[in-house]
Amino acid sequence: MIRLAIALLALAALAVLPRFVSEYELGLLIGMASYVALASAWALFSGHTHYISLATVAFYGTGAYTVAVLNESLPYPAVLLCAALIGAAMALLVGLSTLRLSGIYFVIFTFGLAELVRQLITWYEVSITGTLGRYIFLDLTARDIYWQMLALAAIAIGLTAWINRTRLGLALRAIGDDEVVAAHSGIHLARTKLVAFTISATLITLVGAVGSPRWVYVEPLIVFNPTVSFLTVIMALLGGANRLWGPLVGAIPLFLLFEWLSVNFPDTYPIFLGLMFIAVVFVLPNGVLAGLDDLRAWLGRRGK
C-alpha cells in the first residue's frame, strides 16, 4: 500500500514538473517518459518470456503513421483509439503466426517485421496514394505530449505490476523458465504469449502515436528507425527486464547518457552505443538491479 502511495505521489510530482522547467528540459522529460514507456511495455512481454523482440519500431512507427494519416480527418482521441486498435490487430496477426518460433528465429523475424511494415507502407503510398511524406498539424503543446507520455509510462508499469500478480503473470514466468514444462502443466502457451504480446505491442503503438506530433513531417524512413528497437532492448536489459522497475532504472540513465554524448561527442556516439551493448550483455546479463542484489549478497557473505 505504501509502495503504491509513493508511486502515485511520484507520478503527481512528475505531472506538475513542467511548470518549473524550460522547454529543453521538458523535451528531455518527454524523451525519458517515452523510453520508460517503451522499455516497460517491451519488458511486459519479453521480460519474463525471454523472447527478445526487435519489433518495437514496427509498432512505434505504425502508431506514428496512423496519426499522420488520420490527424486531419478524425478528432485526436479517436485517432489514438484507431492507433491502439491497429497496433493490437497487427500484434494479433503477427503473434498468431510467429510466437511458435523461439530463440534466434524469433529475434530475426521481429527484426524483419519492422522492415516489412516499412516496405508495405512505402509500397502502398507509392502505388496507391502517390505520396510519401505526410504532415501532422495538431495543436498539441509539448506539455500535452509530456502528460500523455507520462500517463502511458504509468499505465505500462501499472499493467506490468498488475499482470505480475495474476495467473497470466505466473504463466508468463513459467513459459520463460521452460516452455515444455509449462505446456505440460496445463498452460495454454499460444494464448498466454499472444495476450501479453498484444498488450505490449498496443502500448508501444500508442507511444509512437503520442510522440509523433512533435515531428510534423512523417515518412517511413523517419518513423521506422531501427535504433529505437535497439535502444529499447538495451535499456530494459540494463535495468533488468524481469523486474517491475528495471526498464525505468535502465531507461533514464541511458537516455541522459546518450543525450550527454550527443552534446559533447557528436561524432563518436555510435561507438559508445555499441560498447554499451557489449557491456550490458557481458557484465550485467541480468540487469543493474540483479547485479546490485548479487553485490549485496556477496558483501553480506563477506561480512559474516
Added chain:
Amino acid sequence: MKITRRNTMRALASGVAMTMLIGANLAHAADDTITIGYAVAKTGPNATGAGITTIPNYELWVKDVNAAGGLTMPDGSKRMIEVIEYDDRSSNEDLVRAIERLATKDNVDLILPPWGTGSNLAIAPLMDRFGYPQLGVTAVTDKAPEFAARWKRSYWMLGGGHDYANGLAGVLKAAVAAGTLNNKIAMVSVADGFGIDLVNGARPAFEEAGLEVVYDKTYPLGTSDFAALMAEAQASGADSFVAFSYPPDSFGMTKTAQSMGYNPKVFYVGVGGAFPIYGKIADGKQEGVMSIGGVNAASPAIQDYFARHTDSAGAPPDSWASAITYASLEMLAQSVERVGLDHEKLAQELSTGTFSTIIGDVKLEDNQLRDLWWVGQWQNGTFVAVNPADKDGAVAPIVPKPNW
C-alpha cells in the same frame, strides 16, 4: 521490494546529477561574440547528405567570416562567431530536442537549419514559436508556398519536385523539336520522398510537353542491382533515360549502363549526378550526363567559391545545393549588417531585401528562392547549368550524349 525502491531512488538521484552535469558544462558566451547554433546529422542515414552539402558550407562560412574579423553589425563594429553544434543522429525526435536546447538553454543568437526536407519541417513550428528565422535550403517541396504562409519566418530555397520535372521536360522538348531525339522516355524512380515528388511532377509535365513515357518503373530504396531495370529501359526504344534516384542508385545505374553498353541519347540521373565524385564513378566518361541542379560555371564568384571550398573541406562542393547553402549564409550576414540581431527585423529583411551572393543577386519571392537552376549537364569536366535556358549563365545542352 525494499531494495527496488532504494535502487529507484539511486537511479533518480544519478539522473538529476547528470542533468546538472549537462547544464554545468555550458559556458555562457561572452557578449562580444555572436553564438550560432545548429543541429545536423553527423551520424545515421542523413549524415551523407549533411556531410556533403550542409556541414562543409557552415564551416567554410564561419571560417570566412571570422577570418574577416567577424560579422559586421549595423553600427560598423565586428563580432566574432562562436558555434554550438549538435548531432541529431538523423532522428527527428533528437533534432527537435536539440533545437529546444539551442533556443532555450544555450540562448543562441541565430540557428542554422538541418539537412533534409523532413528535418526542416520538423523544426519549423519550433523555430516559428521561438521566433528564429529559418533559412531552409536543403528542402525540396512543392508545398513551399503553403509552408512559407504558415511559418512567416521560414524560407524555402530549393524549389519543388514540379520545378525540376518541368525544367527537364523543357530540355527534352527542345531536343525533340530540333530532331535530335525521339519523343519516347524511359523513366525509373526511387520509391522514397524525393523520387515520388519528382515522378509525380514529371508525368504531367512530360505529357504536356508532348513526350511519351514508354517505360515507368519505381524501385525500392536500397536497391543495388539495376541490370534488369536498365535492360528493360534499353529495350523500350526510348532515346531518353531519366532516373529520379538517390546518390548510390545514380552511381549504380551509371556503372550498369557503362558495363552493358547502354547508350541512350539523354542520360539523366537524380541526386548524386552533380556531386564532384561523379566523374570518378563514371570513370572519367561523365561527358553529357544530365542531372538535377547546376551552377553558373563561368561566374568568377562561383569559381572562387569552388576553390575556397576545396581548400577548406578537401573536396569541391556539389553543384546543386552547396552554393545555395553558402549563399543563404551570405544573405544572413548581410541582413545582420543591415538590421542587427533582432529576429523580427531580421526576418523582415530576409523577406524583402536584395542580397549580393556567390549565385548572383538574390531576392526572395514570398519567402522562396525561385531563381534556381533546374537541369545541369557535365561538359568538359564541369557540371554546368542548362535549364532555365533563358537564365544568365545557361549553356546549351549537348544532345545526343557521346557514347560511354
